[in-house]
Amino acid sequence: MEKNVVKNILADIDLRQNLIKLKGSMTAADTLDGPIVEKLCDCLSHEDPKVRKNAALLLGYTKNSMMASVLLDAYKNEEKDFVKDAYLKGMSHYDCKPYIKELQEIQNELMNSEVVDSKHIKAQLKVLNPMIRSYSYHKKKSIRLLHKEVDVILTTLPYYQYTLFEQVKHLRYKPVGQGVLVRTKAIYDLLGLRNYREMIFPLSGCSGLAQDGHLIGKRIAQSNLVDVLHRLYDAEGCFYYRLVDQMREKKSAVINDVVQELIEEMPSHLQNVTSDYDIEILIR
Incomplete structure (x- = not known):
């Protein structure tokens, strides 16, 4: 001084x-x-x-x-x-x-x-x-029993893909590289299905991007993420999220840039945390 x-x-x-x-x-x-x-x-x-x-x-x-x-x-x-x-x-x-x-x-x-x-x-x-x-208790948000249609990917091992087809025939579905893409109005109805590993909600405009954290963050902010959250959850306000690095080659600088971009672009919708989160955002 x-x-x-x-x-x-x-x-x-x-x-x-x-x-x-x-x-x-x-x-x-x-x-x-x-x-x-x-x-x-x-x-x-x-x-x-x-x-x-x-x-x-x-x-x-x-x-x-x-x-x-x-x-x-x-x-x-x-x-x-x-x-x-x-x-x-x-x-x-x-x-x-x-x-x-x-x-x-x-x-x-x-x-x-x-x-x-x-x-x-x-x-x-x-x-x-x-x-x-830092002074508040966060109550986790609950998914609606019924909601507007959303697309969800049920990931599976390749040899389980066709058995999964049999379980979603009553829905609109198609095979994708990671498993099966399903359109549904009730996520809870899918929870009991066997043979799937993950339930992933694809975001519009967020595929095939360069490994540029600022670009990825901007595309997430411009995607249908907020619409999907409002369809699924019987709650509004800020969602706590964890960012998960699932890239083959881990790049912490890219992940840090994504977080910083989301802070700038979506402060009223998303908060980055490491525990007690509502959703995970996967970078893969």
């Missing part, structure tokens, strides 16, 4: 530039206290939105638990959308359990906004979703 920069901020010298410098010099081990904290709180009502934004981010570096309340109040009063995620990032450094109900209300409002694809709303949900999840 640069002491001269702090002095300049306290003296209102090149305020925006010095706030950016201070933010850039901070490390995880640094802590702000004393007069600079009070000054940063004052900056939350500054006329320059970029001053407010950088001050909010810096207020995540104090040890004062009351900063969570200060930042939440400033968030509610903020008029510029591009500044709002900074207040949430600052809050994420503190215990926000006392404010979880208010944060959930903000999350719900953002997810039901008519401009849910706005990059500023996505930026806020990117911070809010994992923060709320």
Whole structure:
């Protein structure tokens, strides 16, 4: 942390530039206290939105638990959308359990906004979703007994494929490379079938892609995934998912890029977790 920069901020010298410098010099081990904290709180009502934004981010570096309340109040009063995620990032450094109900209300409002694809709303949900999840119990979603038609692939070993045909003759079906593609209005009716290994829902526009995580993530976001989930599940809101790497050659960088792209593209629909997930997304 640069002491001269702090002095300049306290003296209102090149305020925006010095706030950016201070933010850039901070490390995880640094802590702000004393007069600079009070000054940063004052900056939350500054006329320059970029001053407010950088001050909010810096207020995540104090040890004062009351900063969570200060930042939440400033968030509610903020008029510029591009500044709002900074207040949430600052809050994420503190215990926000006392404010979880208010944060959930903000999350719900953002997810039901008519401009849910706005990059500023996505930026806020990117911070809010994992923060709320860390304080919440997730109840797994239930599949409908009857639903609109969906296509599902029942994978099987090659020598079991024809015996599986016999069990799905009453449905629309066709053989595919991995097993049998079936169109059904009741997934539960398929659970009792023998000889299949996996139940996979193919996503439109997601086959034959290059091993580019950003491309794969974008195609998943543009696919029929949300429609399939809404057909199958008697629930709305965010789905917890686990991303499974089933490529022949494992490429962790590709998988990480897929996750990051889905965070950017689908913050109101998907959250990546490693346990207690609703669905798995298979990359194969």
